[in-house]
Amino acid sequence: MFEEAEADPSLAKKIFDRRELRLRTALLNAQYSLLSRADRTLLVVIAGIAGSGKGDAVNLMNAWMDPRHIHTLAFDTPSPAQSQYPPFWRYWNALTAKGRIGIVFGSWYVPLLKEAARKRPDADFIEREAERIRRLEATLSANGVQIVKLWYHMSAQAQCARTQALLSSPETAWKVMPEDLKVPKQFERLRNAGLAAIERTDMPAAPWTVVPAADTPLRHLRTAQILLAALRRQQAPRPARAQAAAGKSTRRIRDRLGEVDYEALVDKNDYEIELGLLQGRLARATRSPRFHKDHSLVLVFEGQDAAGKGGAIRRVTHALDARQFEITPVSAPNSDDLAHPYLWRFWRHVPRPGRIAIFDRSWYGRVLVERVEGYAAPSDWRRAYGEINDFEAQLADKGAIVLKFWLAVTQDVQLARFKEREHSPFKNFKITPDDWRNRKRWNDYARAANEMLARTDTPAAPWNLISANDKRYARLQVLRQIVHAIETRL
Amino acid sequence: MFEEAEADPSLAKKIFDRRELRLRTALLNAQYSLLSRADRTLLVVIAGIAGSGKGDAVNLMNAWMDPRHIHTLAFDTPSPAQSQYPPFWRYWNALTAKGRIGIVFGSWYVPLLKEAARKRPDADFIEREAERIRRLEATLSANGVQIVKLWYHMSAQAQCARTQALLSSPETAWKVMPEDLKVPKQFERLRNAGLAAIERTDMPAAPWTVVPAADTPLRHLRTAQILLAALRRQQAPRPARAQAAAGKSTRRIRDRLGEVDYEALVDKNDYEIELGLLQGRLARATRSPRFHKDHSLVLVFEGQDAAGKGGAIRRVTHALDARQFEITPVSAPNSDDLAHPYLWRFWRHVPRPGRIAIFDRSWYGRVLVERVEGYAAPSDWRRAYGEINDFEAQLADKGAIVLKFWLAVTQDVQLARFKEREHSPFKNFKITPDDWRNRKRWNDYARAANEMLARTDTPAAPWNLISANDKRYARLQVLRQIVHAIETRL
Numbered sequence: 001m002f003e004e005a006e007a008d009p010s011l012a013k014k015i016f017d018r019r020e021l022r023l024r025t026a027l028l029n030a031q032y033s034l035l036s037r038a039d040r041t042l043l044v045v046i047a048g049i050a051g052s053g054k055g056d057a058v059n060l061m062n063a064w065m066d067p068r069h070i071h072t073l074a075f076d077t078p079s080p081a082q083s084q085y086p087p088f089w090r091y092w093n094a095l096t097a098k099g100r101i102g103i104v105f106g107s108w109y110v111p112l113l114k115e116a117a118r119k120r121p122d123a124d125f126i127e128r129e130a131e132r133i134r135r136l137e138a139t140l141s142a143n144g145v146q147i148v149k150l151w152y153h154m155s156a157q158a159q160c161a162r163t164q165a166l167l168s169s170p171e172t173a174w175k176v177m178p179e180d181l182k183v184p185k186q187f188e189r190l191r192n193a194g195l196a197a198i199e200r201t202d203m204p205a206a207p208w209t210v211v212p213a214a215d216t217p218l219r220h221l222r223t224a225q226i227l228l229a230a231l232r233r234q235q236a237p238r239p240a241r242a243q244a245a246a247g248k249s250t251r252r253i254r255d256r257l258g259e260v261d262y263e264a265l266v267d268k269n270d271y272e273i274e275l276g277l278l279q280g281r282l283a284r285a286t287r288s289p290r291f292h293k294d295h296s297l298v299l300v301f302e303g304q305d306a307a308g309k310g311g312a313i314r315r316v317t318h319a320l321d322a323r324q325f326e327i328t329p330v331s332a333p334n335s336d337d338l339a340h341p342y343l344w345r346f347w348r349h350v351p352r353p354g355r356i357a358i359f360d361r362s363w364y365g366r367v368l369v370e371r372v373e374g375y376a377a378p379s380d381w382r383r384a385y386g387e388i389n390d391f392e393a394q395l396a397d398k399g400a401i402v403l404k405f406w407l408a409v410t411q412d413v414q415l416a417r418f419k420e421r422e423h424s425p426f427k428n429f430k431i432t433p434d435d436w437r438n439r440k441r442w443n444d445y446a447r448a449a450n451e452m453l454a455r456t457d458t459p460a461a462p463w464n465l466i467s468a469n470d471k472r473y474a475r476l477q478v479l480r481q482i483v484h485a486i487e488t489r490l
Numbered sequence: 491m492f493e494e495a496e497a498d499p500s501l502a503k504k505i506f507d508r509r510e511l512r513l514r515t516a517l518l519n520a521q522y523s524l525l526s527r528a529d530r531t532l533l534v535v536i537a538g539i540a541g542s543g544k545g546d547a548v549n550l551m552n553a554w555m556d557p558r559h560i561h562t563l564a565f566d567t568p569s570p571a572q573s574q575y576p577p578f579w580r581y582w583n584a585l586t587a588k589g590r591i592g593i594v595f596g597s598w599y600v601p602l603l604k605e606a607a608r609k610r611p612d613a614d615f616i617e618r619e620a621e622r623i624r625r626l627e628a629t630l631s632a633n634g635v636q637i638v639k640l641w642y643h644m645s646a647q648a649q650c651a652r653t654q655a656l657l658s659s660p661e662t663a664w665k666v667m668p669e670d671l672k673v674p675k676q677f678e679r680l681r682n683a684g685l686a687a688i689e690r691t692d693m694p695a696a697p698w699t700v701v702p703a704a705d706t707p708l709r710h711l712r713t714a715q716i717l718l719a720a721l722r723r724q725q726a727p728r729p730a731r732a733q734a735a736a737g738k739s740t741r742r743i744r745d746r747l748g749e750v751d752y753e754a755l756v757d758k759n760d761y762e763i764e765l766g767l768l769q770g771r772l773a774r775a776t777r778s779p780r781f782h783k784d785h786s787l788v789l790v791f792e793g794q795d796a797a798g799k800g801g802a803i804r805r806v807t808h809a810l811d812a813r814q815f816e817i818t819p820v821s822a823p824n825s826d827d828l829a830h831p832y833l834w835r836f837w838r839h840v841p842r843p844g845r846i847a848i849f850d851r852s853w854y855g856r857v858l859v860e861r862v863e864g865y866a867a868p869s870d871w872r873r874a875y876g877e878i879n880d881f882e883a884q885l886a887d888k889g890a891i892v893l894k895f896w897l898a899v900t901q902d903v904q905l906a907r908f909k910e911r912e913h914s915p916f917k918n919f920k921i922t923p924d925d926w927r928n929r930k931r932w933n934d935y936a937r938a939a940n941e942m943l944a945r946t947d948t949p950a951a952p953w954n955l956i957s958a959n960d961k962r963y964a965r966l967q968v969l970r971q972i973v974h975a976i977e978t979r980l
Contacts (some may be wrong), residue, residue, distance in 0.1 A: 024916040059808055066919055074813035083572035106814045171766025175772040276661025283664040318549055322595045323564035425515040429556055
């Protein structure tokens, strides 16, 4: 893996100079071509031995291409504020939009590399981190983010010589960072840490390339060549597609929507009393110091049109402090959303401890409306079950209580509610031609919902199927589930 | 001010019920009309005596209008992460987009109200806060954000009675918050604090209305009526317009661009040595613990096309840690930018301590390209000088070192660089028909730049006029000014 780089090969400056003009022009054209198509992001992950010229390489990319369309993402140790969120939250939030090039410094490899460079590395930690990274990169790459990873490397002697040369003059001495000086003593460990990371995360969808870094012309040439090849690749490889397309479709899906007791109802007087009491318990639980310290709440509301999602959400929020929650109504993605992987817009609303995020429709649109209406290719929505489970598991790992509600009504009740809405001057905004159109595809939506329930009902983020023909019953059930889930955890 | 509210007037439920249908329908239509025109934001600031039904009022707005287009902004005590920024940063960041309604809870009035409710309030603090608020609201309102402020109020007896009624049943007792219970003892002080805030900040552009809150039907009716009147107002009042339009235009502006020594240059060898030394000083200064604790750096680069902004910026960033800085290239605003006051997009890039924000073009576009090309009305760009000075003063108040550079070239040098760019295969992306068009308006841009220099060269955020016919000279000058400014402050 490191043989070539540790031989410290070099390139005559003359040869480099002769190729520079053509290479720069080609890179710039390839960059503009990416920009004009805007069909993907190119993410360049920069890693390697300290003091091997990584910074120089980034400067080169910015000097040779149009820097207005290059986005440098440099991550330091997470701040206390960032540590309140799942570890990958900050990477998702900073994700470069399609058409642009992102250069990632201090990436998601840092924890793995640090651990692997210790005297007695924790093997379990390394495997766990590697698995997380593989999932992150697979999700990104399957969703329009092309990933290229560069490891800058040279021999221990060359690293030491380079550092000493910089130190010998006051004009360049400041370029040497404290960690550069530690490399000679720790070279073996740092090298093996790199090897451990590369071996565990080198995938067709996100390949590693080792760049010999001792000689500046060669380092520049290789960097530029790798970038050019990546920019010219027509589309990011999507290995997940073939895998997802195979099998599974024949498996019989349980008709959970058909098993709901649609007759369930509650008396009006009982409702008022019970509602107040449940809201009181919810208010107390969400005001508790324990909740504010260790937990957040993620509530997902899905269901047929006119199933009563809005009314159920309001009964929840009336019990909450307005400073504590955020409702995210989810409709068709805007241009910013479309310029990123579909989970990006939801990552931005992930709550920190003590906060409550309510989604009125959600990321499940991917496997419901996008599937039924054909907005997502079969390989995309099939892959989404796993991506969604992984996303929710990351939230739960960080202490989020994730609850998902499907409010279920029957066709006749929906029809009655549609008609009522049409005739009410202050409810008719709630009904659109889309609603009538979706209604015609009732069975397709039911099939998609049943498959979603089968594939994403996980212990970390369970689905609650709520009978909603009676609105009062549904509202109490939703509150009961939430109260029960929080009280159990506190 | 509070006479009516403290008489605790009421409204028969029957009368309210008769008007409800018409009011709800009218509100909903007015909301959709705002949404379809998207010419402004309606911001509703909610304040008042604790336990006076403010939360109920917000629930009413969400129930009566389409909640998908209402944005509740609820601010708590600033978190440690938020405290690193100027106090108004979080309000700017959360600002509701045009076409939507924002409801603001725990607003910018909290510090003033808290101080005014103390036993011995600090009068200076109150005046200072009031002045800041007036400026914020004037800027917002002049830039498309209509502000309506509601103070919910009732007599001390009614507040006490309402709290006791809620406490008397377990279904409602949880609605009582700890601060509600403190009101009876502190009523006079809370009342006077409200009076102090209202008297100092009641402006035509952002008026206060006191809502009698003891009786629910009346509270609901008044809330709905105020909202409806606000939504129906054709355009937010813009008092700053008339004021800014008067006078000033006859004042002679100093021709600072004409005073630059365009012959200044530096020898290539001297340049290389000096560059390394200055970069070293910059690297050391920005790595210092003092800088990371107390200061940030805001660098603004403006100048004629082809004056060498990009090259100067690169010489600065090469000395910096990639995790420490962000370059924001500013071009035409996108649709999100246009849906907010023009300063909004820049507030989002304000740095926290230890960070460096570099603007390649900036908010000065308002008084340069937008003025010259007529994208902004004269009243808008004239008012902008004051708004910009206020913005930069807020950054400086929080420890930011704000430096602004105008890179000045002569017409002949610009022409030579344009031609060179056209003939270079990897530089021709830098030249567009716009550049040639702008060149024809050289004198208009020079006049705008001179006026900008005259009106926004403040001690808190000085302009540095840099002779840039010789690129090396300009780069060294930029670095020298930055190094000098930081070293002086550390």
